Amino acid sequence: FHSETSAINKRHHMTEMFELYESLYFEGLPVGFVTEKILREQDHQDWDVVSVYRTEYVTDAEFGELQRYLDEGGIVITDEASLTMNEYGEPRERRLRTSVGTHIHIDASAGFEGFKDKALSIAADRRPPVLLNEENGSPFNGCIWRVASRPHAGPILTVLNVGKHTARLEASFRKGGEAVCKDMLTAQMLGASFELKPNGVLLLEVVE
Numbered sequence: 001f002h003s004e005t006s007a008i009n010k011r012h013h014m015t016e017m018f019e020l021y022e023s024l025y026f027e028g029l030p031v032g033f034v035t036e037k038i039l040r041e042q043d044h045q046d047w048d049v050v051s052v053y054r055t056e057y058v059t060d061a062e063f064g065e066l067q068r069y070l071d072e073g074g075i076v077i078t079d080e081a082s083l084t085m086n087e088y089g090e091p092r093e094r095r096l097r098t099s100v101g102t103h104i105h106i107d108a109s110a111g112f113e114g115f116k117d118k119a120l121s122i123a124a125d126r127r128p129p130v131l132l133n134e135e136n137g138s139p140f141n142g143c144i145w146r147v148a149s150r151p152h153a154g155p156i157l158t159v160l161n162v163g164k165h166t167a168r169l170e171a172s173f174r175k176g177g178e179a180v181c182k183d184m185l186t187a188q189m190l191g192a193s194f195e196l197k198p199n200g201v202l203l204l205e206v207v208e
Contacts, residue, residue: 001050001066002033005087006057016054020112026141027120028128039065048123049075051115055082063094070101077104077118130155130179130206131172136165143167143196154206157181161196168195171206180207 007013024031034050036059050069058066063083070076076096084092096103106114120127128147136142142163148156161167170193171179178192181204189207196202 001052001055002035003055003058003062004035005059005062006055009057009087009089013054020051020053020115023112023116024119026134026144027116028132028145028147029120029123029126036062036065039069044069044072044074047074048126049077049119051119052076052078052082053112053115054079057085057087057089058083058092059087063092063096067096070096070103071099073100075102075104075122077106077115079106079108079115081108127174128155129174130157131174132157132159133170133172134167136163136167138163138165141167142198143169154208156184157202157204157206159196159200159202159204161198161200164198166195166197169193171204181205182207 002017010016021031021033034047039050050066052066066076066083078096083096086092104118106118129149130147132143132145134141134143140163142165143159143161145157145159148158150156157171159169171181172192173179180192181190181194182188183190184203184205190204194202
């Protein structure tokens with residue numbers, strides 16, 4: 001959830017938000033920012049979960065749209081600090097109430113990793129049929145990857161290494177088992193484990 005109110009009131013708000021966004025971006029799932037207007041005008045079925053991370057300042061209208069999303073069956077993850085003040089820094093007495101939807105609290109000590117893990121567990125059934133595990137000698141993933149399913153053939157996997165290190169990659173099916181990959185540009189069989197250098201790009205067919 002992106003709040004212009006918190007962005008105005010907090011000097012480093014977007015930097016803090018980027019931690020969570022970046023950690024999810026490298027997990028093969030579509031991820032983006034939702035605002036008060038998007039919550040009001042777009043179909044709530046488009047999202048599995050809305051994370052409200054370190055977003056203390058929100059207007060009554062922003063708070064109200066989050067509550068409406070919950071009332072219509074949505075899932076919202078928050079920490080204890082978020083949604084606690086209005087645009088003037090005054091304490092907010094109202095708290096999100098749960099009726100039809102699900103409101104999940106994450107302890108502040110869990111940090112963005114706690115939000116990431118919870119969001120991925122909620123969206124587990126919507127994750128792509130092929131998953132990519134990366135090791136590159138650093139604490140952060142560097143490969144952006146996405147999967148496109150095909151009706152009468154194996155999925156297509158695209159991988160782009162935007163990191164500084166060579167990535168050691170392992171492809172597997174979400175339901176279990178290794179996913180053998182074939183380079184669609186060279187016709188070379190790579191198997192389920194392969195490497196990708198910085199700035200490298202792969203277009204792979206997953207052999208089922």
